[in-house]
Amino acid sequence: MQIGVLGTGMVGRALATRLVGLGHDVMMGSRDAMSEPAQDWLRAQTGTASVGTFAEAAAHGELAILAVRGDVALDVVDLAGATPLKAKVLIDVSNPLDFSQGMPPVLIAHLSNTTSLGEEVQRRLPLTHVVKTLNTMNADVMVHPERVPGPSDVFVCGEDAGAKATVMSLLKSFGWDAPIDLGGISAARGTEAMLPVWLRLWQALGTADFNFRIVR
Amino acid sequence: MQIGVLGTGMVGRALATRLVGLGHDVMMGSRDAMSEPAQDWLRAQTGTASVGTFAEAAAHGELAILAVRGDVALDVVDLAGATPLKAKVLIDVSNPLDFSQGMPPVLIAHLSNTTSLGEEVQRRLPLTHVVKTLNTMNADVMVHPERVPGPSDVFVCGEDAGAKATVMSLLKSFGWDAPIDLGGISAARGTEAMLPVWLRLWQALGTADFNFRIVR
Numbered sequence: 001m002q003i004g005v006l007g008t009g010m011v012g013r014a015l016a017t018r019l020v021g022l023g024h025d026v027m028m029g030s031r032d033a034m035s036e037p038a039q040d041w042l043r044a045q046t047g048t049a050s051v052g053t054f055a056e057a058a059a060h061g062e063l064a065i066l067a068v069r070g071d072v073a074l075d076v077v078d079l080a081g082a083t084p085l086k087a088k089v090l091i092d093v094s095n096p097l098d099f100s101q102g103m104p105p106v107l108i109a110h111l112s113n114t115t116s117l118g119e120e121v122q123r124r125l126p127l128t129h130v131v132k133t134l135n136t137m138n139a140d141v142m143v144h145p146e147r148v149p150g151p152s153d154v155f156v157c158g159e160d161a162g163a164k165a166t167v168m169s170l171l172k173s174f175g176w177d178a179p180i181d182l183g184g185i186s187a188a189r190g191t192e193a194m195l196p197v198w199l200r201l202w203q204a205l206g207t208a209d210f211n212f213r214i215v216r
Numbered sequence: 217m218q219i220g221v222l223g224t225g226m227v228g229r230a231l232a233t234r235l236v237g238l239g240h241d242v243m244m245g246s247r248d249a250m251s252e253p254a255q256d257w258l259r260a261q262t263g264t265a266s267v268g269t270f271a272e273a274a275a276h277g278e279l280a281i282l283a284v285r286g287d288v289a290l291d292v293v294d295l296a297g298a299t300p301l302k303a304k305v306l307i308d309v310s311n312p313l314d315f316s317q318g319m320p321p322v323l324i325a326h327l328s329n330t331t332s333l334g335e336e337v338q339r340r341l342p343l344t345h346v347v348k349t350l351n352t353m354n355a356d357v358m359v360h361p362e363r364v365p366g367p368s369d370v371f372v373c374g375e376d377a378g379a380k381a382t383v384m385s386l387l388k389s390f391g392w393d394a395p396i397d398l399g400g401i402s403a404a405r406g407t408e409a410m411l412p413v414w415l416r417l418w419q420a421l422g423t424a425d426f427n428f429r430i431v432r
Contacts, residue, residue: 101330106329106330106405107329107409109329112329113322113323113325113328113329113412114317114322148431148432149431149432150431151431152431155413157416180417180420181420182413182416182417182420183416183419183420187413187416189322189412190412190413190414190415190416190417191413193323193409193410193412193413194409194410194413196329196405196406196409197371197398197403197406197407197409197410198406199406200373200398200399200403200406201396201398201406201430203399204396204397204398204399204403205430205432207432209432210430210431210432211430211431211432212428212429212430212431213428213429213430213431214417214421214426214427214428214429215364215365215366215367215368215426215427215428215429216364216365216421216423216425216426216427
């Protein structure tokens with residue numbers, strides 16, 4: 001599948017690397033035109049064939065992934081553009097974290113509780129099928145769930161059942177056997193609000209190789 | 217142990233019933249002087265010997281439990297009073313949920329994200345050792361963790377190590393073998409923020425008999 005990964009940070013690189021390993025044709029997108037040496041480094045890191053702007057990566061993908069810091073995510077959506085993303089699935093893995101008040105970060109007030117980043121991304125892109133997933137864990141665990149000893153869970157939510165099925169199939173290829181479908185995109189309020197306890201757990205456990213499991 | 221349970225709702229009754237079953241001397245506290253028939257009903261439900269006001273229940277307990285709706289929790293703390301709770305452990309199981317905007321509820325804005333109900337309770341009671349725990353699950357699961365098939369987790373946080381040890385011992389008597397210590401009371405921001413996803417899971421799974429496990 002042709003996939004555009006918006007974001008070249010740790011999360012974007014982890015996703016791109018895994019997707020390339022699974023045989024997908026990945027273009028990574030960044031804000032600015034990268035220098036040749038930076039592009040070379042990114043390609044070597046991830047195995048991707050191509051690096052472009054957010055808009056180019058969005059246009060490249062039959063499916064795109066939003067993997068950027070929450071405080072810039074809506075700007076990145078605007079830079080990618082509604083037209084290149086029209087009628088496509090956009091996987092949103094970002095979290096609305098506000099690091100400006102020190103560590104651990106809090107949630108960005110206007111993107112949480114009574115709304116969510118997932119909902120706001122969907123609002124900006126009404127003709128795109130936004131699916132929120134993978135945002136409740138470390139980047140390495142996202143793409144290699146076996147890093148965590150024993151089964152654990154990933155959540156999906158979004159408005160379009162077909163889009164969620166596509167995403168669940170991709171998640172399965174990462175190793176996630178039975179994602180939990182939480183319903184519409186407003187459930188992102190719930191999964192994004194897991195970050196505060198995730199960050200406390202990271203501190204308390206001294207490792208990011210952990211994940212939530214819903215025992216039932 | 218003499219224990220005061222502040223709150224006569226579903227959570228308070230579940231806790232009182234379990235504590236009485238474990239041999240503790242429990243007084244339940246409510247806002248208003250209850251009628252004799254109401255007191256009789258509550259005693260029959262829970263097995264408790266006594267029912268009183270919040271202040272009487274707080275005074276009765278060597279340890280007290282705050283088990284009321286989050287939107288009234290600070291009022292209840294004021295009614296119980298700082299003096300009866302002085303130098304005691306207060307277990308806070310409440311959550312700052314705002315039901316005024318419909319279902320599912322959101323978090324009360326001024327009691328979440330950059331603060332928490334746990335922290336605000338501690339602020340009102342500087343001479344009391346507040347320990348936040350048990351707020352991330354259904355009342356039945358709180359006191360009977362075996363309702364959930366397979367091991368799952370409970371979190372504790374608070375400023376005083378001795379108070380946390382006391383609480384962990386009580387939790388162990390409920391069946392919680394290894395509570396996860398998240399550090400100081402500000403970690404309540406994390407556990408209280410798990411309620412939005414808990415509520416979505418409740419809806420998606422169709423049962424409240426589930427719990428979080430941290431796989432690591």
